Amino acid sequence: MIDALLQFGNEVIIIRVDGNKVTFGNTLQGAQMADIKGLKLDYSGVCREFPDLETSDTWQEEAIQRFKDKIQGFKSEMQKIKYLIEDLSAHGYKPLQIQKKGFRAERWK
Numbered sequence: 001m002i003d004a005l006l007q008f009g010n011e012v013i014i015i016r017v018d019g020n021k022v023t024f025g026n027t028l029q030g031a032q033m034a035d036i037k038g039l040k041l042d043y044s045g046v047c048r049e050f051p052d053l054e055t056s057d058t059w060q061e062e063a064i065q066r067f068k069d070k071i072q073g074f075k076s077e078m079q080k081i082k083y084l085i086e087d088l089s090a091h092g093y094k095p096l097q098i099q100k101k102g103f104r105a106e107r108w109k
Contacts, residue, residue: 001101002077004085004108006093013093015084017077020068022084036064 001018005027014025016033023033046053046063053059074080085095085108095108 002081002098003105004081004098005096005105006085006088007096008093012096013088015081015088017080017084019077020072022071022080036067 001016004015004017006013006015012027014027014033016023016025021035023035024039025033041060041063043059046059050059050063050066053062056062070083071080074083081098085093085098089095097105097107099105
C-alpha cells in the first residue's frame with residue numbers, strides 16, 4: 001500500500017494505491033476515502049482525454065472503466081502512484097509526499 005499527498009490550492013488530497021484498488025480522499029473532510037466512482041468527473045476533461053466519448057450517453061462509466069484498465073496495466077504499486085502523480089501534476093496538483101506502508105513518509109522529489 002502506498003499513500004501520496006498532493007496539494008491543490010488550499011486542499012490536500014490523499015491518493016491510496018493498494019494493489020489494483022485506487023482511492024482518493026480530502027484531508028479537509030476527515031480523509032474519507034472513495035474510489036473513482038465516488039468522484040465527479042468533468043465532462044470537458046473526459047472529452048479532451050477520450051474524444052470518442054463526446055457523443056456517448058455513458059461517457060462517465062466508460063471513462064471510469066478505461067481508468068481502471070489503465071491502472072491494472074501497471075505491474076507495481078509504485079508505477080501506478082507515479083502515473084497518478086504525473087497525470088495530476090499536469091492539472092495543477094503539487095505532489096507533497098509519498099509513504100509506503102511500514103515506512104516513514106518521504107518528500108516527493
